Amino acid sequence: MKLIVKKNEDKTITLGKDIKDSLFLTVEENAKLVLKFAVYQKMPAINLTVHLKKNANLEVVYADFSSGKNKVSAAINLDESGANATWHLASLASEQDQKEFNISFIHEAPHTQADMQNYGVALNEARLVFSGVNHIKNKAKKSNTNQSAKIIVFDEKASGKANPILRIDEHDVLASHAAIVGRLNDDHLFYLKSRGLSEKEAKTLIVYGYLTPIAKHFDKLTQTKITHLIEEKCHV
Amino acid sequence: MEQLVIKNLHVKVDQKEILKGVNLTINQGDNVALLGPNGHGKSTLLFAIMGHPKYIITKGSITFNKKDIKKLSVDERSKLGLFLGFQNPSEVPGVVNSDFLKNIMNVRRDKPMSLFTFYKELENAYKVMGIPFSMANRNLNEGFSGGEKKRNEILQMNLLNPRLSMLDEIDSGLDVDAINVVAKAIREKHQAGMSLLVISHYARLFNLIKPNRAVIMVNGKIVLDGKPDLIKRIDSEGYEWIKNELGIEINKVENKTVSIGACATKVALQGKK
Numbered sequence: 357m358k359l360i361v362k363k364n365e366d367k368t369i370t371l372g373k374d375i376k377d378s379l380f381l382t383v384e385e386n387a388k389l390v391l392k393f394a395v396y397q398k399m400p401a402i403n404l405t406v407h408l409k410k411n412a413n414l415e416v417v418y419a420d421f422s423s424g425k426n427k428v429s430a431a432i433n434l435d436e437s438g439a440n441a442t443w444h445l446a447s448l449a450s451e452q453d454q455k456e457f458n459i460s461f462i463h464e465a466p467h468t469q470a471d472m473q474n475y476g477v478a479l480n481e482a483r484l485v486f487s488g489v490n491h492i493k494n495k496a497k498k499s500n501t502n503q504s505a506k507i508i509v510f511d512e513k514a515s516g517k518a519n520p521i522l523r524i525d526e527h528d529v530l531a532s533h534a535a536i537v538g539r540l541n542d543d544h545l546f547y548l549k550s551r552g553l554s555e556k557e558a559k560t561l562i563v564y565g566y567l568t569p570i571a572k573h574f575d576k577l578t579q580t581k582i583t584h585l586i587e588e589k590c591h592v
Numbered sequence: 593m594e595q596l597v598i599k600n601l602h603v604k605v606d607q608k609e610i611l612k613g614v615n616l617t618i619n620q621g622d623n624v625a626l627l628g629p630n631g632h633g634k635s636t637l638l639f640a641i642m643g644h645p646k647y648i649i650t651k652g653s654i655t656f657n658k659k660d661i662k663k664l665s666v667d668e669r670s671k672l673g674l675f676l677g678f679q680n681p682s683e684v685p686g687v688v689n690s691d692f693l694k695n696i697m698n699v700r701r702d703k704p705m706s707l708f709t710f711y712k713e714l715e716n717a718y719k720v721m722g723i724p725f726s727m728a729n730r731n732l733n734e735g736f737s738g739g740e741k742k743r744n745e746i747l748q749m750n751l752l753n754p755r756l757s758m759l760d761e762i763d764s765g766l767d768v769d770a771i772n773v774v775a776k777a778i779r780e781k782h783q784a785g786m787s788l789l790v791i792s793h794y795a796r797l798f799n800l801i802k803p804n805r806a807v808i809m810v811n812g813k814i815v816l817d818g819k820p821d822l823i824k825r826i827d828s829e830g831y832e833w834i835k836n837e838l839g840i841e842i843n844k845v846e847n848k849t850v851s852i853g854a855c856a857t858k859v860a861l862q863g864k865k
Contacts, residue, residue, distance in 0.1 A: 506686075508685060508686065536685075544685075547684065549667045549670070550670055550675075551748060552700060553667055561687055561691065565688055
C-alpha cells in the first residue's frame, strides 16, 4: 500500500484486520498523520516505511493483542527540518507467541524530533523482543530523540528482550534511552496478595497497568475488545 | 471472641531456622508491642502469619478465630481480616495506586462500589493521612519517599478495615508530624475494635499508640510477655539486662553485607570483606 498525505492535510488511518505487509507512506509539508493499529488475530508481518517532509507530523499508536510468530518493522525517516514523530506500542505476548518489533527513527535533517515508547508483557512461554534504533545523521543539528522500552516477564518460560540503540553522528543534539525488562518477583505478588487479591487478580492488575493506557487512543468498541483480550489471555 | 493463637511455631527461611518455637496469643482488642534486637525474628513472625512463600513453617500452628490459617492462601488470610503493614512496601511496576486501591476494596464486596462512592472514600482517606490526592494517580509505591510509602500503608489499612493489623516498623522514615498522623489513625482503628501487633524500635510511636502489652523476642522465641513498661526499660537500657536477669544468651546476628546502593557501592562493600 502506498499513500501520500498531502500538504497541510490532517488524516487519521486505523488499520486492523486487513494489513498488507508493506506500507509506504509520505507525509508532506505541514501535514499530519495519525496511524493506528489495533491487531487482535494472527500476528501479521508488517513493513512500514514513512517519510516525513518539512514540519510534518506523525503519530503512530500500535495496540498489539495478536497471537503467533512474526516480525514488525518500521522505519520512520525524518527527512526535512521540523519533522516530528511519536510511536507508542503496547504488546501482549502469551502462550507460544514469538513477537519481534524493530522500530527505527532516522533523523536526516536539523530540528527534527522523535519519541518512541514501547510497553510489553510476556506470559506463559512467549518471547517478546523490542529493538529500537534512533539514528541522528550528520547535519541533523538540534534534533531531539528519545526511546524507552519496558517489558515485564511473568512466567518462568517466558522471555523478554529490549535492545535500545542510539546512533549519533552529529554534535548539538539531545538523545536519551531507557530500557527495563523486569521479572515479576515473589515479593511483588506477595504484597498484592496480602491486600486480598488472588494471584490472577494481581497479575491482571499489572498487565492492565502496562497495556491499557494505549486504549485511550481508540473508540469504545476497540477499548472493550482490548479489555476482554487482556482478561482472556491472562487466564490461560 | 476473635483471637490469634500461635503455638510452638518454627519457621525456616532459605534453609535457616529463624523462629524456634514461638508461643503468642493476641486477644480481641489487644494492642501488643513486639520488641527485640535486630535479626531475631520479629519480621519473620509477621511474614509467616501473613503467608509469604519464602517463610516455611516446619512445626507448630497459627489459628485465627479457631481457623487454621496455615492452609489458607495469602489473599484468603487478608480477607479474614489480617493486615500487614510492610517495613519496605514493594514498588510494583505499572500499577496505578488508585486502580490498586479500588481493586483491593472491591474484592471484599459482593458488588463493586460505584465510582462515586469509591472516589469519595478515597478522597477522604487521603485527607485523613495528609497526603495529596494527586498521589492516587501515581504508580503503586514507585518513586514514593520512605515516608510516603508508610503513609500509603496506613491509608490501605484504613480502607480495608482489618480485624488484626500487624505493623512492621511503620514509624521508620516518618518525620514527627507524620508519626502523629499515623499514630492517630492507628489509635482510631484500635478504638473501633481492631487488634494490633506492632514492631518498632522507638518508644515515641508506642507512647502515642499506648500498647497494653509488650512482648520481647530473642533468638527466635518470645522470652518475655508483660506490661507496657518494658518498652521504657528497653528504650533506656537496651537488651543487655535480659541476659543478666533471664539468663538468656543473646545470639549475635551474622553481619551480612547488604548493598542498597549502586554497583560501585556494592563492589566497594564486597571488596572490604
